[in-house]
Each structure stands twice: as C-alpha cells, then as structure tokens.
Amino acid sequence: MAQSLDLFPIGNCMASALIDRAGRFVWSCAPRVDGDPFFCALLSDADPAAETAQGMWSIDVEDVRQIRQTYLRNTPILSTEIEDIHGGTVEIIDFCPRYYRSGRMYRPLAFVRLVRPVAGTPRVRVRLRPMANWGEKRVEVTRGSNHIRYVGGEVTFRLTTDAPVSHIECERLFRLEEPLTMFLGPDESFEGDVAVAASQMLKETTDYWRRWVRTLSVPLDWQDVVIRAAITLKLCTYEETGAIVAALTTSLPEHAESGRNWDYRYCWLRDAYYVVQALNRLGAVDILENYLVYLRNLVDSAKGGHVQPVYGVGLEPSLTEWIAPHLPGYRGMGPVRVGNQAHEHLQHDVYGQIILSTTQAFFDERLLRPATLDDFRALEPIAQRAYELHDQADASLWEFRGREAVHTYSSVMCWAAADRLAKAADRLGLVDRAVYWRERADAMRATIESRAWNEDLGRFAATFDGDELDASLLQLIDVRFVPPQDPRMAATVAAVEKGLRRGSYMLRYAIPDDFGEPQSAFNICTFWLIEAMHLAGRTEEARQLFEEMLNRRTVAGLLSEDISFEDGELWGNYPQTYSLVGLINCAMLLSRPWTAVR
Structure with a gap:
C-alpha cells in the first residue's frame, strides 16, 4: 500500500506523533520535534504492513475487514476501531498526556495506547520497532518484569504495560480478551497501576483539551474545521521555549520526484506570525504569550543586528543542512534532509513579523504580561534594521536559493514594523517616538509605492522596478498597506489570479526557480486568494x-503544504501551519454572523 498523507497527529506540545490509517505510529521524533525520528516509517519506501517494516509501532489485528478512525470530540486523542472478518472489534485509543498536575503542566515525552476488545476475541500482534540515527539501525531491546527498554537512540524509552511482556518482545499473535495499557515514555519506574493511571490520564487530558476549545471564539459556520485546525496548530508549538514549528515533518516532497524536500521542524518567524495572528482571531492568547517569550529571547540575542528567518526550537541559530543516508524518503522520493539552509538567508520581512507579532501585547489587557516600555525599547533596533533594509535585496519569503532581489513583500513587512511601532508608541504616550516611526513608515511607503508599482502594467510587481508576479502581493491587503477598495490593489489581485491560478489552486509564482518550474500549488496562496475575493465583494x-479546499483535507481534517493542480493530491510537509492558518482565517471571514441564529 502506497504511503499517503492521511495521517492523524497526536501530541501534547512536547511529544508528537503521526498515526496512519491502520493505527500505526509512522513518525515521531525525540527528544524534541526536531530530533532523531525513532518512528521513521513515513520516510521509508517499504509498506509499513510488511514483515520487514521498521521504524513504526503497530497493533496488527488478524483478518482485518474494516478500520474506522476519529478524534474524540474537541481533542487530539485518536480512536481507531479495527474490525475483523469474524465480527471481532478492537478499539485503540492513542494520546499524549497533557493536564495540570502539582501546579504545573504535565506534558511528558510519552505516548499512551489503550487497547480494548469491543466485540468477540480478536487476535492481535504488537510490533514496536524504534530506530536510531535517522533509520540507520534498530535500537537495543532489554526487558524487565513488566517493562521493555529501548536503548540506543537519543532518548532511552521504557514501555510499561500490563500486557504479557513476552508477547510484545516476541511480536507474538495472541487473543485480546481484556483491555491492555501501554505507556511509552522516559526510562523511569512507573508508579502505581499502569491501567488505572492511564485511564486517569485519558480523562484529564480529554478535560484539558475540551476546556481549551471552550475558550475559542469560533465562527458560526465550519466550527469543526476551525477547532481541528486550532488544536493542531497548538500541537505544533514547543511549549518549553515558546517556539512554533512550521510542520511536524521533514522531507515530504512538494510534488513527485521534485527534490524539493525540506526540513520544516523549526521555528520560522514568518510562519509563527501567521499562526499567532490566526489564533488571536480565535482568542487563543496563551500561544501568543508563550511565543512572545521566545521572541524576546531572540531579540535579546540579536543585540540590534541581523535576525535570521528561522531558528531551532531551542533558539539555536545554526541549522546546518545535511542528508540522512539511511532513509530513502517518502515513497522512496529522497533526499531526506535534516536542518535547513534558510538559516543562512537574508529575509528582511522577519523584522516586520517580529513587531507584528508583538504589537497586540501593547494593547491587550487580557495578557498576564502586557508589553512594557522596556519591550518597546528592545524593539526599536528591530524597526531600525527594517528601515535600513527595506530597499535592499533578499531571498524573499519563498527562500530562493539561487537569486536575490528587492522583494515587495519584504519591503512592505519592513514598513509594517515602523507603522506598528508608531502605534505602540502612541499607546505608551511616547509622542516623539511615535512621530519618529511614523516619519520612517511614510518614507518607506513612498519608496515602495514608487518602485513596486509598475506603471506600464498598471499593477504592483513582486520586485522593485520589475514585472514579476507572486502570490505574496495579495498580502498587501492583510497587512493594511493598501485597502482592498484601492483600484491599484484590484488590478494587482486580478493580475495575480490570472497569472498564478491553476483551476481551483494558486501557485506561489510561475517562473522557474532553483529546481525548475513549480508543479504543485501552495495551499496558503489559495486561501489568500479566497480572502481577496471576499474583500472585493x-x-x-x-x-x-473555500469548500473546494475543505474537500481536499485529509481524513484527519488537515492539510499539507502543497497540492497537485493536476489531480488534487496533497504533497509537502504535514500538518502545515500555513495551511491550517488559511482554514481558520477564511472560515472567520466567510462565516455567517452568530446573529443569524439569534
């Protein structure tokens, strides 16, 4: 059976995993989301069902007839029901514990699997086969009286279980006559009865997520879409530092045999800005507050100088890119890349995104830690960099590896840095600083309107003094550089749609890049077009x-980065935060108001 992106994420903002349509763990990294994948079957060309498959955790049922999967309502807790041809049924509940305990959040690097016979006495087999060093080797297995240790990876895991340990160790087929509990976590003794403890973990984790969802200000329409996207965006946070990763995976190609295989398990300041923007619209300020801690640390480290577009989840600046030789890649379509060269790029839009992400903290009275005068002063060097670089060449938000230009999107984001800092200065009563930053914003605006506007074509161009099109021009509305009613913007939207739309989907750009011409559409760009359509009436x-895009979601209700404009197949890293942001933003814009049912 060919690999697909029909995968269900589970997690707790520390641990995460992807589970396939047969209930197998096929992807999970340790000790962090950007670590070594001890479950790495997703990047193997082998069928995970094969006897030789490695890097996965399966609970195989003999003589399967059908499989049903769904999340427990308003949670990232997955239920997989597997029915055999004899009428026997097994339910598997998979989750990562997350709840308050002893005055703090309990979110261990751990996974719980509850295996319950629902009907009959089905026969099952457990195959738990972690790998080490990016698929190079199986880890060493040692057993105790009621546990198994997996040693040799970056983390030593211990499986604590009430199942017969030898059944798991020998991968023996056995009758499932009573519920089984498996807790795969740190190499520590498990206190108490594992079944009782796991049952309580399930209850408290369920309660946590449902209470969190209750805090969201969801639209009237498409609530299930928004809730699932919001939960998954939260799973893409690394709560210990506040980082938000672009996706949970690496090296899922943008289209078949493309070579466009990138590692997205890091914190792009651009992507994180869009995430907090979308979640702010839902009222989920907890993620904003935690991300601002991450940003303040980065700003301190920058000392008023260069800021990279991407950092590690632990604030690491160096993300040296290399190829893992022991994994063939998704459907055998390597290479599998670890790290990302983008950390070396100049991408000037990041200065705007730092300040755009922070602006709300100067105005939002709900926050536990509102932004202060000291925060404002720390941001001024960031805005000064934006002013100095707004008309300088960079690699653009699309991270071109082989060319540079002065990109309109980057310049507009630099303008936004000064524009929003002027507003923050007004809020703080800093009249002179408000005037200073308004003058710089006005100067940048004049430059952009002069050099990004192509008089001959009657529209904005993607580069200064150029004629290129790219979908990021649609963001001039969102960042409030140009109102949607401006005839210049109407002409630009029309040109972008004509030049980049392929059926129901939007390209980022249509010109060849370092890897040739694009052969898949970029999902967030389609959502940007949907927003522009709505604002244009x-x-x-x-x-x-929007409904067409909803129909392209996986069975988990999610989207990856890219989609084939030929057959609608999803490609690229998954779940992609950009795409989930698009789901939320468009649902909020297009929904009927709640007054429609009052």
Missing part, C-alpha cells in the same frame, strides 16, 4: 473555492 465565489 466576490463572496459567493470565495465560499465555493
């Missing part, structure tokens, strides 16, 4: 296109 068209 084409709301019915926008709703139809």
Whole structure:
C-alpha cells in the first residue's frame, strides 16, 4: 500500500506523533520535534504492513475487514476501531498526556495506547520497532518484569504495560480478551497501576483539551474545521521555549520526484506570525504569550543586528543542512534532509513579523504580561534594521536559493514594523517616538509605492522596478498597506489570479526557480486568494473555492503544504501551519454572523 498523507497527529506540545490509517505510529521524533525520528516509517519506501517494516509501532489485528478512525470530540486523542472478518472489534485509543498536575503542566515525552476488545476475541500482534540515527539501525531491546527498554537512540524509552511482556518482545499473535495499557515514555519506574493511571490520564487530558476549545471564539459556520485546525496548530508549538514549528515533518516532497524536500521542524518567524495572528482571531492568547517569550529571547540575542528567518526550537541559530543516508524518503522520493539552509538567508520581512507579532501585547489587557516600555525599547533596533533594509535585496519569503532581489513583500513587512511601532508608541504616550516611526513608515511607503508599482502594467510587481508576479502581493491587503477598495490593489489581485491560478489552486509564482518550474500549488496562496475575493465583494465565489479546499483535507481534517493542480493530491510537509492558518482565517471571514441564529 502506497504511503499517503492521511495521517492523524497526536501530541501534547512536547511529544508528537503521526498515526496512519491502520493505527500505526509512522513518525515521531525525540527528544524534541526536531530530533532523531525513532518512528521513521513515513520516510521509508517499504509498506509499513510488511514483515520487514521498521521504524513504526503497530497493533496488527488478524483478518482485518474494516478500520474506522476519529478524534474524540474537541481533542487530539485518536480512536481507531479495527474490525475483523469474524465480527471481532478492537478499539485503540492513542494520546499524549497533557493536564495540570502539582501546579504545573504535565506534558511528558510519552505516548499512551489503550487497547480494548469491543466485540468477540480478536487476535492481535504488537510490533514496536524504534530506530536510531535517522533509520540507520534498530535500537537495543532489554526487558524487565513488566517493562521493555529501548536503548540506543537519543532518548532511552521504557514501555510499561500490563500486557504479557513476552508477547510484545516476541511480536507474538495472541487473543485480546481484556483491555491492555501501554505507556511509552522516559526510562523511569512507573508508579502505581499502569491501567488505572492511564485511564486517569485519558480523562484529564480529554478535560484539558475540551476546556481549551471552550475558550475559542469560533465562527458560526465550519466550527469543526476551525477547532481541528486550532488544536493542531497548538500541537505544533514547543511549549518549553515558546517556539512554533512550521510542520511536524521533514522531507515530504512538494510534488513527485521534485527534490524539493525540506526540513520544516523549526521555528520560522514568518510562519509563527501567521499562526499567532490566526489564533488571536480565535482568542487563543496563551500561544501568543508563550511565543512572545521566545521572541524576546531572540531579540535579546540579536543585540540590534541581523535576525535570521528561522531558528531551532531551542533558539539555536545554526541549522546546518545535511542528508540522512539511511532513509530513502517518502515513497522512496529522497533526499531526506535534516536542518535547513534558510538559516543562512537574508529575509528582511522577519523584522516586520517580529513587531507584528508583538504589537497586540501593547494593547491587550487580557495578557498576564502586557508589553512594557522596556519591550518597546528592545524593539526599536528591530524597526531600525527594517528601515535600513527595506530597499535592499533578499531571498524573499519563498527562500530562493539561487537569486536575490528587492522583494515587495519584504519591503512592505519592513514598513509594517515602523507603522506598528508608531502605534505602540502612541499607546505608551511616547509622542516623539511615535512621530519618529511614523516619519520612517511614510518614507518607506513612498519608496515602495514608487518602485513596486509598475506603471506600464498598471499593477504592483513582486520586485522593485520589475514585472514579476507572486502570490505574496495579495498580502498587501492583510497587512493594511493598501485597502482592498484601492483600484491599484484590484488590478494587482486580478493580475495575480490570472497569472498564478491553476483551476481551483494558486501557485506561489510561475517562473522557474532553483529546481525548475513549480508543479504543485501552495495551499496558503489559495486561501489568500479566497480572502481577496471576499474583500472585493466576490463572496459567493470565495465560499465555493473555500469548500473546494475543505474537500481536499485529509481524513484527519488537515492539510499539507502543497497540492497537485493536476489531480488534487496533497504533497509537502504535514500538518502545515500555513495551511491550517488559511482554514481558520477564511472560515472567520466567510462565516455567517452568530446573529443569524439569534
């Protein structure tokens, strides 16, 4: 059976895993989301069901007839029901514990599997086969009286269980006559009865997520879409530092045999800005507050100088890119990359995104730690960098590896840095600083309007003094550089749609890059078009296109980064935060108001 992106994420903002349509763990990294994948079957060309498959954790049922999967309502807790041809049924509940305990959040690097016979006496087999060093070797296995240790990876795991240990160690087929509990976590003694403890973990984790969802200000329409996207965005946070990763995976290609295989398990300041922007619209300020801690640490480290577009989840600046030789890649389509060369790039939009992410903290009275005068002063060197670089060449938000130009999107984000800092100065009563930053914002605006506007074509261009198109021009509305009613913007939107739309989907750009011409569409760009359509009064068209994108989600209700404009197949890293942001933003824009049912 070919690999697909029909995968269900589970997690707790420390641990995460992807589970396939047969209930197998096929991807999970340790000790962090950007660590060594001890479950790495997703990047193997072998069928995970094969006897020789490695890097996965399966609970195989003999003589399977059908499989049903769903999340427990308003949680990232997965239920997989597997029915055999004899009428026997097994339910597997998979989750990562997350709840308050002893005055702090309990979110261990751990996974719980509850295996319950629902009907009959099905026969099952457990195959737990972690790998080490990026698929190079199986870890060493040692057993105790009621546990198994997996030694040799970056983390030593211990499986504590009430199942017969030899059944798991020998991968023996056995009758499932009573519920089984498996807790895969740190190499520590497990206190108490594992079944009782895991049952309580399930209850408290369920309660945590449902209470968190209750805090969201969801739209009337598409609530299930928004809730699932919001939960998954939260799973893409690394709560210990506040980082937000772009995706949970690496090296899922942008299209078949493309070579466009990138490691997205890091914190791009751009992607994180869009995440907190979307979640702020839902009222989920907890993620904003934690991310601002991450940003303040980065700003301190920058000391007023260069800021990279991407950092490690532990604030690491160096993400040296290398190829893992022992994994063939998704469907055998390597290479498998670890690290990301983008940490070396100049991408000037990041200065704007730092300040855009922080601006709310100067105005939002709900925050436990509102932004202060000291925060404002720390941000001024960031805005000064934006002013100095707004008309300088960079690699763009699309991270071109082989060329540079002065990109309109980057310049507009630099303008936004000064514009929003002026507003923050007003809020703090700093009249002179508000005037200073307003003058710089006005100067940048004049430069952008002069050099990004192509008089001959009657539209904005993607580069200064150029004629290129790219979908990021649609963001001039969102960042409030140009109002949607401005005829210049209407002409630009029309040109972008004509030049980059392929059926129901939008390209980032249509020109060849370092890897040739794009052969897949970029999902967030389609959502940007939907937003622009709505703001231009084409709301019915926008709703139809939004429904088309909803139909392309995986069975888990999620999206990856890219989609084939030929057959609609999803490609690219998964789940992609950009795409989930698009789901939330468009649902919020297009939904009927709550007054419609009052």
